[in-house]
Amino acid sequence: MQDLPDGLHVGLCGAGSPMADPLRSGPCVAVVAGKDLFVVDSGSGSTRNLLLMNMPPPRVSAVFITHYHSDHIADLGELMLQRWAGGASKTPTPVYGPQGLEQVVQGFEQAYTLDRGYRIAHHGEAVAPPSGFGGDPRPFVADPAAPDVLVLEKPGLKVWAFPVAHHPVEGAVGYRFEYKGRSVVISGDTGPSERLVKASKGADLLLHEGLAPNLVAVQKDVADKMGRDNYAKIFHDILDYHTAPEVAAEEAKAAGVGALMFYHIIPPLPVRALDGPFLGRSREIFDGPIKVGRDGDFASLPVGSKEIKWSNRLLAL
Template sequence: MRITVLGGLGAWPTERQACSGFLVEHEGFRLLVDPGYATLQPLLARVPAAEVDAVYVSHGHPDHCADLQPLLRARVLADRNGPPLPVYAPAGSLERLLAIDEPGLIAGAYRLHEFAPGERFGVGPYTVDTWSLPHWLPNAGARFAARDAVFGYTGDTGPSPDLVALARDADLLIAEATYADVIPDRHAGNLSSALEVGRYAATARVRRLLLTHLWPGTDPQAAVAAARQAYGGPVDVAGPGVVVTVP
């Protein structure tokens, strides 16, 4: 399994990096996880729009889904007879995003599979288990299990015991770590720190940890150091072009 980071910032993109977005390639299947702001360009530098096989969206905040809309445009305007793109997202989370274009333009470009966080379903080679994790909007953390590799993805979340089940013995955990250690009161309960993530990763016996959704301007090394206070395995920060191969 090959996972390419398209972007790893939270909230807004900068001149150097996009928001959350991951291209996951396994057994010839290309899964796009959370196409946030500014992820389309790095995606298209690696794979044509028509060759994305499915999209998974954790929740409806635009730093996790905004570039789904131009991806659909890129597919349908290049080939109006192309197959619809399967899109998996919590029910209602993409309603406003998919309605911003002229009526009917992208209607045939996607097939929306809405689910309630907590459900299990299949996507390509994966069995996907989801959990409802605490955030301002309904957020579906997920565990993607293939025949020979497993990775977990938190989306955005505050503290939750479900993170241990999501990540248990995973080859890789991609975890939101907006802050290195101290979470401001205004975000407490809805976002995570690298310090907390390291504790969950250690408890879950994760083989590798990838920190994502860092607030723009956060020192990546500070985030890594915070995670390593509890977690002794390999820790990286999701940066542009970072590639992780698992297992």
């Protein structure tokens, strides 16, 4: 992180969904604002990616959760543990999220209680301070009938939460990070959302989930033919609370964002040749840069510029 210029930087520590994808771990976005490292969601495998991307968990200032589907919180216990024991933290990990957060954080703390005792006994309290274990839940309510919520403010930095459309998951949110004139919006899981468009107005970069109905239809057809009724039902149901790439492109255009990056990719895209079928007509709708995200993808937004510098912190290993 020391090599980054002053600015807002965004990395995909997990670009995937609940479906196994060799190029994408569970959903996770790392945001570096100046000297602070934040993590939005903590999907399976994402904590290891943070380490590989040279954004170590002990440096995490806070975690933001969009909602409590399992793929967005699977690694939260591991992330809190790594921040604690890896950095000898004396204070629990600050965790922000919508209603229900306390139950989730306390559940992970309970699951890791035995491990906590082992590590304190083995390494000593100087390495694993008992006071630093677990999380410090900081819940908020993002009411669809109320303005966006300012959930964190520091010098030069504001983090806003806004409600999105993910029924029957009530309380799901996205986040907007603003740092010294640069801005990034992270959609979380959502169907088409007017609040998302409003919250994204003028943002430099929009990270939007994406589900390609044409490709999911292929999965459903295969499941039907194989008699996998449970999978076929799931492939049918997920269509109504995610966003097709063309619709996300229309939202990006309406919001006037500078660039669009897809994450939480559905279905898995194991080869780049599938990027085209996934995007469909998106590039015809939105004329700014579009990226189909993979683990390690990294966007740097230096202060005092409109530039976005793209790289991948896993491919550089």
